[in-house]
Amino acid sequence: xxxxxxxxxxxxxxxxxxxxxxxxxxxxxxxxxxxxxxxxxxxxxxxxxxxxxxxxxxxxxxxxxxxxxxxxxxxxxxxxxxxxxxxxxxxxxxxxxxxxxxxxxxxxxxxxxxxxxxxxxxxxxxxxxxxxxxxxxxxxxxxxxxxxxxxxxxxxxxxxxxxxxxxxxxxxxxxxxxxxxxxxxxxxxxxxxxxxxxxxxxxxxxxxxxxxxxxxxxxxxxxxxxxxxxxxxxxxxxxxxxxxxxxxxxxxxxxxxxxxxxxxxxxxxxxxxxxxxxxxxxxxxxxxxxxxxxxxxxxxxxxxxxxxxxxxxxxxxxxxxxxxxxxxxxxxxxxxxxxxxxxxxxxxxxxxxxxxxxxxxxxxxxxxxxxxxxxxxxxxxxxxxxxxxxxxxxxxxxxxxxxxxxxxxxxxxxxxxxxxxxxxxxxxxxxxxxxxxxxxxxx
Numbered sequence: 256x257x258x259x260x261x262x263x264x265x266x267x268x269x270x271x272x273x274x275x276x277x278x279x280x281x282x283x284x285x286x287x288x289x290x291x292x293x294x295x296x297x298x299x300x301x302x303x304x305x306x307x308x309x310x311x312x313x314x315x316x317x318x319x320x321x322x323x324x325x326x327x328x329x330x331x332x333x334x335x336x337x338x339x340x341x342x343x344x345x346x347x348x349x350x351x352x353x354x355x356x357x358x359x360x361x362x363x364x365x366x367x368x369x370x371x372x373x374x375x376x377x378x379x380x381x382x383x384x385x386x387x388x389x390x391x392x393x394x395x396x397x398x399x400x401x402x403x404x405x406x407x408x409x410x411x412x413x414x415x416x417x418x419x420x421x422x423x424x425x426x427x428x429x430x431x432x433x434x435x436x437x438x439x440x441x442x443x444x445x446x447x448x449x450x451x452x453x454x455x456x457x458x459x460x461x462x463x464x465x466x467x468x469x470x471x472x473x474x475x476x477x478x479x480x481x482x483x484x485x486x487x488x489x490x491x492x493x494x495x496x497x498x499x500x501x502x503x504x505x506x507x508x509x510x511x512x513x514x515x516x517x518x519x520x521x522x523x524x525x526x527x528x529x530x531x532x533x534x535x536x537x538x539x540x541x542x543x544x545x546x547x548x549x550x551x552x553x554x555x556x557x558x559x560x561x562x563x564x565x566x567x568x569x570x571x572x573x574x575x576x577x578x579x580x581x582x583x584x585x586x587x588x589x590x591x592x593x594x595x596x597x598x599x600x601x602x603x604x605x606x607x608x609x610x611x612x613x614x615x616x617x618x619x620x621x622x623x624x625x626x627x628x629x630x631x632x633x634x635x636x637x638x639x640x641x642x643x644x645x646x647x648x649x650x651x652x653x654x655x656x657x658x659x660x661x662x663x664x665x666x667x668x669x670x671x672x673x674x675x676x677x678x679x680x681x682x683x684x685x686x687x688x689x690x691x692x693x694x695x696x697x698x
Contacts, residue, residue, distance in 0.1 A: 267354045286368040290319040307530035308606035316377025325465035366432045369473040374429035381423025382535035392581045392589040405619030412692040442477035462603045540606045541615035543552035543585040553583040555679035564616035589623040596621040597645040
């Protein structure tokens with residue numbers, strides 16, 4: 256790189272230099288993947304077949320020193336380290352630092368990190384994966400049994416076209432950030448878009464408000480470079496000088512810069528986009544990929560229910576008797592009864608390659624108990640395991656008989672160790688949400 260980089264003509268005061276040193280260290284530490292989850296993600300890679308989940312989980316990393324969900328305590332740790340570093344920096348033998356140059360490179364790092372972050376989320380919305388269409392179990396759960404966050408997510412999932420539009424906005428903003436001349440436009444889009452995400456997470460109890468704040472802080476920094484000029488031109492309608500600062504690169508450094516930009520575009524845009532589309536078609540990450548029992552998907556009324564040989568009548572208050580059972584297309588079975596449910600939640604967005612880690616269908620949802628199951632078709636046996644983290648040790652073994660296409664007999668032991676028998680009759684239920692405007696629901 257050519258060291259004779261021009262300046263902006265602005266003289267940095269000592270106070271400005273100290274503040275800059277702090278934010279330089281703070282933003283660099285935030286931009287780097289200094290996370291306790293980094294090695295967990297890297298060791299989980301299948302390097303022969305990198306999936307969109309691997310790339311997304313990398314784009315999601317931020318400075319994290321404490322286990323668990325994102326926390327502003329991690330920001331405090333970075334802030335303390337940055338403050339100490341800024342003091343030490345000021346004590347070091349003073350050199351002729353070009354603060355305009357440092358500012359340029361800091362902004363470059365931040366805008367690339369911000370671009371990768373928003374593109375990571377953009378593609379899982381553009382191909383509507385983040386908020387999928389509600390499952391059969393969700394469609395047969397009482398509205399009051401959902402958390403506010405789950406209602407918000409499902410409201411987005413029933414309009415995949417709008418979700419794709421939102422993803423397209425994020426991808427566009429990310430692409431604008433990759434180019435110096437359009438970076439401020441991209442940052443402004445993110446401030447509006449991600450600001451709404453931040454408010455939504457606070458209002459609906461989502462777990463992404465810390466990461467949304469992370470992206471917003473980066474967008475503010477990127478936009479700050481041109482903010483005063485934009486304000487003078489648009490709001491005050493005053494003559495405004497353009498940015499005259501243009502870095503001068505040597506030919507070799509220009510080639511390296513082009514190679515790095517090409518790498519980001521190839522990996523985080525083209526390759527990630529193709530992988531995400533493939534995942535949308537073959538492996539939507541919110542729901543398990545293991546197929547369930549063949550030709551049984553639907554909701555079933557529990558026509559007869561026995562406990563220890565005794566028939567229990569229909570009841571809205573009995574915690575033992577099942578009211579209905581749902582078989583999903585994938586290997587999940589859910590049971591609705593009056594038995595209380597300790598609601599499982601999702602702390603932050605992550606894509607799990609393992610079905611056991613995919614709990615979107617039950618997260619933020621009460622009223623039903625969800626079971627992952629495997630099938631032994633030779634013995635006509637279902638091995639059920641409660642998917643809720645609050646009931647990790649609850650396992651059932653049920654045998655099944657299918658006398659016809661709409662009837663299933665289940666028998667075995669329930670979670671209390673009682674002998675149970677249930678006759679399930681499939682309901683031919685229509686869902687208005689699945690009908691287009693040109694179709695009519697005939698009652």
